[in-house]
Amino acid sequence: MELVSKKRVATSGDVRAVVNGNYRGDPHRLIKDMASSLVVELSDQLPALADRPIWSVALKVFERRLEDWLVCDDVSAPEGMKPSVLPVTMLSPAEVVARQKLSALTTLYRYDKDGKVYCVMPRTKKNGRLFPAWQFVDPVPSLLPQVIAELRGVMQFEIHAFFVTQQDELNELSPAEVLAGLPFETRHEVPAEQARILSLPVAERLKRVLELAREAGQGMAD
Incomplete structure (x- = not known):
């Protein structure tokens, strides 16, 4: 056969x-x-x-x-709740735990340490982690760890900047938008060339973001 x-x-x-x-x-x-x-x-x-x-x-x-x-991963968006645009809000640890139905704050912090999610630290505070909400929108949770792995060595605030900054290689879309296949809610219009990238298969979108992340990670290593 x-x-x-x-x-x-x-x-x-x-x-x-x-x-x-x-x-x-x-x-x-x-x-x-x-x-x-x-x-x-x-x-x-x-x-x-x-x-x-x-x-x-x-x-x-x-x-x-x-x-x-x-079966959804612990940190993926609740079933049937995927938005039509990508949120730009920041969530407190307690908000993430409640929305994603995690067992405890320690679970979220372990995900952060293991590179399954990422947080940003307000520059005006010594503590106070905030988690960008976009990373919990499907299919991002299953893709994000691979990208974060390529960004090891990059400063924490630079990781967030990488994900939300528009890139020439992505037709002025951000890596976050390409991973999710959705435009940020603050984007007023999506030209045809950007819509084509957002509609690509997940594997192709991930490949493009990984290439950029690899370059960013190697740049920091050099």
């Missing part, structure tokens, strides 16, 4: 966007990619069939993939 070749892996953000009616790409293409990825993953489990029935192996694969695709 000829196996289906491996294609772009659908992200959890892609799948939830289809479920919620927010997916900007071709949902039929995405479904085909999901089916192909399941076939590939099942083929990788073929050696296990010597000791276990095929239905048992298939069940575990389906459970794992559906869990990854459909």
Whole structure:
């Protein structure tokens, strides 16, 4: 039997966007990619069939993939709450915990330390972390850690500046807007060339932002 070749892996953000009616790409293409990825993953489990029935192996694969695709991460936006524009507000730690239904402030601070989210510190205060609200809009939570990893070594205030500053390479969009596929609420209009970037598949948008983040991180290292 000829196996289906491996294609772009659908992200959890892609799948939830289809479920919620927010997916900007071709949902039929995405479904085909999901089916192909399941076939590939099942083929990788073929050696296990010597000791276990095929239905048992298939069940575990389906459970794992559906869990990854459909269950929201702790810091992702609540289901059905994705806005049509990206917020520019800052949230206090307590507000993030309440909105994202986290168990405690320590959970949020651990996410911050692990590079799953980021905060800014007001220059007029020694304490008082604030969390930009845009980073909690799907599909950003599943993409942000990869970008932050490329920015290791960059000063905290420069990380925020990187995400919200318009970039020539992104047709004057900010990395935050490209990651989310949404314009900031303060943007009065979105020209066609910017709309095309915002409507690109998640993987392509992430790739463009990662390239910029890599350059920024290397610049600080030099």
